[in-house]
Each structure stands twice: as structure tokens, then as C-alpha cells.
Amino acid sequence: MTTDRPGSAPHGPAPGPHSPAGDPPQAGRGFLRRVDPLVKLGVSLVAMAVAYLAGDPAVPAFLLLAAVAVHLAGTLPHPGRALPALAAAGLLLCWFTVLFALLASADVGAGTPIALSWGPLHLHAGALRYGALVAARIGAIAALSLLAGAGTTPEGLRTALVCRARVPYRFAHAALAGLQFVPVFRAEADHIRAAHRMRGADGGRGPLAAARRAARMLVPLLAGGIRHAERVSLAMDARGFGAHPRRTERRLPRRTLADPAYCLGALAVLATATTTGHALLSPVLPGVP
Template identity: 40%
Template sequence: MSLTVAPIADPDAPLARRNPVAKLGAALLFSMMLVLTLDPLTPALALAVELAVVPLFGLRYPALARRAWPLALAGAGVLVTMVLFAADRAGTTLLALGPFDITTGVLGTALALVLRVFAVALPGVIVFATTDPTDLADALVQNAKAPPRFAIGALATFRMLPLLGAEWQMLTLARRARGVDAGRNPVARLRLFAATTFALLVGAIRRGTRLAVAMDARGFDSGAPRTYARRQVFRGADAALLAGAAAVAGAILAISVVTGVFRPIIG
């Protein structure tokens, strides 16, 4: 189990050097349209646009795939759940597995949901893969006027994520050194996973409590005006990025409406 939060993009790429708040806002604007419709065309077009602009963020596709691999697990989980437990099984039956009839309607709905998972989550992955967490916290406070307590606390939490991976490995090795090994027994492996997860959770809570006390002791919640060591400037190009994201999102929705596949989530 390995977690990393460091940016992996070329910092000189055209979109990678944009203001962190602008990148985060563009990702939110672009993803918002995907919660308005259930059709598969909208997320498919959105995903195509997202993959097309990856080089502009200074990212290589293999590096992005290594950072976004949990999305594949989430998509597989959604696909299996929909195929097995979908209530609406309209359409032509493709495969009959006892009580589970896999139909064209089930596969279409599952495909639309999987595409939405990828299309909604990928912009966030791109933003955090191209943004230093400290710059993001500074920009949230300076440009988005976020409360410093929230921004600095979120930064501290984000910085501690890699420690979870290291602690997981330490717990696993410690249990193995004590002779606690599940072997090939799936039930024992599941019990060992649950026990290790609980130990990791307890350690994370204790570390978070100590960090909160230490931050309060150093005056992070004093209420006094704070100064900034790193200025984050919001330029015209950053506003253009937000406008461009909104325009592309609107164009994709318009294409779905014109082609007649638009399925509003409400109504």
C-alpha cells in the first residue's frame, strides 16, 4: 500500500502553472454537468476532453494511470453491482446466469455509471497531480478566502497521507514477524485485513489528535491576521481557464440535448 501526494507534472506546462484555485474551480465546473444527466454520451465526451488536455497539464498518460488506478477498481465495482442487482432489466437478453439476466439495458446503464465515475473523478486527479498541496492551501486562503483553520488543517491532513502507506507496511511486517499470517485462507486473510485496518485507524486518530493540539499550541487558531510567505496571484489566464471549462461543459451538454440522448437526473 503506497500513497503519494507530490505533483508529478511538468510545472512549466501551460495549464500546470495556472493558479491552484483556478484549476480546482475548472474541475468542479466541468464535473457539475455530469450530475445533471444519466446518458452515456455526456460522460463519454467529457472523458474524451479530459484525456485530450492531459498533455497541456504536463502529465504523461502512464504516470496519470498509475495515480488514477483506484478509479479502475471503483468502475469495476459499479459494473459488477449493476449487472447483478439492477432492478430494471429491459432490453435484449445477452446472457442468462440463473436469476441474473444480463440485458442490453443493464449494460447500457452500467456503462453510463462507469463513465460518470471516471469523468467526474479524473479532473480532481489531474488537479492534485499537477498542484503542490502547500500552493493549493495558500491559494484557498488568499484567492478563495477560505478560513485559514480549514485550509491549513486540510493541508496537514493531505501531507500525512503518505504516512498511512508507510504505517500499513510497518503493521503488516510486524504481524508477519510475530507469525501472524493468513496464508491462503481467504477468511483468515479478510480477518487480518480488518484487524490491520482498525489498527491503522486508531493510529491515524492518535496522530491527528496530537497534530491538532500542536497546531493550536503554535497559534494556528489565534484569530490574528496572518501574513503569507508565498503569494498566489490570480491572473487573466486563470479566469480564462474557468470560462473555458464552463464553455466546454455547456457545449457537451448541448450536444447531448441536440442528439436526443439527454436524460435529466431529475424529471
């Protein structure tokens, strides 16, 4: 019936029950998927600022470890997939430490004892400390960005943006619909690449030939992409997208204790990092007295 026509609904998203049926696949299994995506994002941003501003490598290092620990505990990933990634990240950070220590200007290490000697190469403790600081910052910011999105589905983020942050749903939805373009474009690009190879238009080596190839692919890819976008937009309009200033939300974000608990935990971690992080981590960090 048409009794449910718009017009009488109160302001704000139309209420609806949380519907488990037909929910998109959840990201991970742990508690992080229950935390509001915007809360996760906000906490990560604050922690990133702290990690960036701290002058002591112990602070970003502590935040890095905390972020990794929360991420693992909050999404319970398969060990077979998590362990290699962790090992790779650890090696990379060690390399960064040495690299940035070598790149540090001479004044940074001046007056500090030599911490490492390898043939003609001498690393002063000051330089090593600088390298550790930069590497820890990079690592902390990377880990916190990953943590910001951990356990968040695109749908969850969209709902949070619309219902909590009052972002216009047209914007939030259009961004999500854009995700659907990715596989379409990928298939299209694959076809075009094959067709161009068949025409013998993929010859040559080096960056110049690669640029030419890319330019040639751009025209059909753009032509197809624009057509596809037009069709999608018409199909969305035909189903009433944008007809009203708001739309029904079937999955209202529920306010649970997870959000305040996550914030409190984050505060505790930040406090620990800035106060006792140095004491806790200085024995294991290079170049830190």
C-alpha cells in the same frame, strides 16, 4: 530589528513577491499548474453536476474524454506512465458498461432490440444504453476529480484557500501540517508491526485475527501519534503560529489570464457536450440510437 512587528499592517495578507526560490516541487509541467486551484475545483464541480444530471450517455462520455484530454495536455505526464493508466481505465469502463447493463432491471431494456447475444445471454439495446450511461457517469466524475487536483500542490491549495477563499490560515495550515504526519505514522506502524511479529502476536488468519492485530497496533500507534501531535503543536506555537489573525504570504497567487481562459474553455466544453455531444458520440456509444 523589531520594526516589522505586527500591528500596522493593513487588512488582508501582507503583500510579498512571488518567490521562485525554494518553491515546493511543482506538480506536472503543463499549463494546469498555472490555473488557480480553486478555479480548477469549481469548474470540475460544475462539470460533475452536469455529467451526473444528464440523461444521455453522450454527455458524460464527452466530458470524460474532455477531462482526460485537458489533464494530459495540462500536465504533460510521461507517456510510459500515462498510457498503462489510460488503458486500464478504458478496460474498466467497458467492463462497467457490460456489468451495469446486466444489472439493469428488465423494464429498462423492454421493447428495445437485442443488441448483443452470447449463448443464452441477450442484452437489449436499452439495457446497454443504461450501462453506458452509468459507466460514463462514473468515468466522468472520476476523471473530473482527478482534473480538479491536477497541477495543484498542497502549498498552492493552502495559499489559494487563505488568500482567495479567506479560509482562516490556522485551519489551512493545520491540514497541511497533517500531511507531515503520514511518513512518521508509516514508519511507526512498520516498527510496531515488526515488534509484534517478534513477540509472536501476529498469528492467525482471517478477518478476526487481522482485526485483533489491528486493535493491538492501535494503542501504541495512537499513543505515539498523540505525543507527536502535541510536540508538533508546541513547536508551532513556539514559532508564533496563531499569534496573529493573519500571516505573511510569501507566495501571493498572481491573477493571470490562465484562470478566465480555463473558465471559458470549460464553458465551451460544457456547451458542446450538452448540444452536440450526442451527435458526435452516438456512433461509438453502445446502445445509443
